[in-house]
Amino acid sequence: MGVWMNVNDFPEFDHLPDDPEVAFVRLYEEHSEIYRKRSDNAQDGRSVAVDFMNDMIGIAQGLGIEGFSKWDIPEDWDYVWNTFSSFDRALKRFVMEIKVRKSRVTKVYSVHLTNDEKERIHSLTTKIREVVTGSDLEERKKNSLFAKLTAFESDVDRSRTRFDNAMLMSLEVIAVVDKGIKTLNPLNELLRRIEVIMSKAKDKEPEQNQLPAPPEQKKLESTQKKIEGTSGFSRNLDEDIPF
Numbered sequence: 469m470g471v472w473m474n475v476n477d478f479p480e481f482d483h484l485p486d487d488p489e490v491a492f493v494r495l496y497e498e499h500s501e502i503y504r505k506r507s508d509n510a511q512d513g514r515s516v517a518v519d520f521m522n523d524m525i526g527i528a529q530g531l532g533i534e535g536f537s538k539w540d541i542p543e544d545w546d547y548v549w550n551t552f553s554s555f556d557r558a559l560k561r562f563v564m565e566i567k568v569r570k571s572r573v574t575k576v577y578s579v580h581l582t583n584d585e586k587e588r589i590h591s592l593t594t595k596i597r598e599v600v601t602g603s604d605l606e607e608r609k610k611n612s613l614f615a616k617l618t619a620f621e622s623d624v625d626r627s628r629t630r631f632d633n634a635m636l637m638s639l640e641v642i643a644v645v646d647k648g649i650k651t652l653n654p655l656n657e658l659l660r661r662i663e664v665i666m667s668k669a670k671d672k673e674p675e676q677n678q679l680p681a682p683p684e685q686k687k688l689e690s691t692q693k694k695i696e697g698t699s700g701f702s703r704n705l706d707e708d709i710p711f
Contacts, residue, residue: 488531489566495527496563514545517552524559578628579670589624589665592658593617596641599658603651609644616640634666 484491503520507513518541528536542551581589596617600610620637623629641659645652 487570488533490570492527492531492533493563493566496524496559499523499527514548514552517548521552521555574630575628577632578630579666579673580628581624581666581669585665585669586624589662590621592662593621593624596655596658599652599654600644603649605644605647605649605652609647613637613640613644629666631666634662638663 484494499520503516506516506519510516521539521541525536525539525541539555540551542548597614600613603610605613616633616637619633623633638659641655645655
């Protein structure tokens with residue numbers, strides 16, 4: 469009788485971000501470091517190079533990132549270095565493209581706050597905590613809101629404050645206010661003041677940090693064995709590298 473795998477059979481991947489491209493970059497960084505250490509101690513680095521290439525192809529396919537099926541690991545040992553060299557250069561370019569593009573997206577969905585704006589927001593979240601602590605809200609809901617407040621406060625202290633944790637915190641506040649508990653009524657005003665601070669800060673940022681138009685979706689050009697678009701990786705990525 470076969471044994472069914474539990475969903476937690478692979479805890480080593482629990483840390484992966486939800487975004488498949490970001491997850492790919494994280495695993496690339498981990499596996500490239502493993503490759504570097506192994507290759508430093510290898511008499512013949514070809515087997516280590518093949519393992520790295522094989523791992524990255526498997527990671528890409530597991531994450532649903534297209535284009536890696538165009539790469540084949542050579543059966544002839546004499547061709548390993550030529551193939552791996554092209555693969556490695558194209559892979560590094562692909563990873564860099566993801567990093568640059570994601571950094572642009574992060575700026576769109578985040579805002580730079582001055583020290584004064586951060587202090588004002590922290591003062592407001594402290595008041596939110598005080599209101600919630602003194603309310604008759606059930607302990608489970610209090611803890612849930614405090615957890616989201618903590619995540620949001622951590623974002624406020626970063627160089628750029630993300631909107632996702634701010635949104636989760638806002639939704640939680642709105643949900644508890646809807647409980648109809650009178651002592652929670654001040655939360656709406658406190659939340660509104662936080663939103664005003666962040667909105668004004670975002671409005672002062674340059675246009676390239678505002679929400680862009682959605683990119684045009686490109687098609688797969690199978691006759692050229694090339695995958696285009698923002699999530700493709702193909703052999704053609706290496707063709708115009710001048711070395």
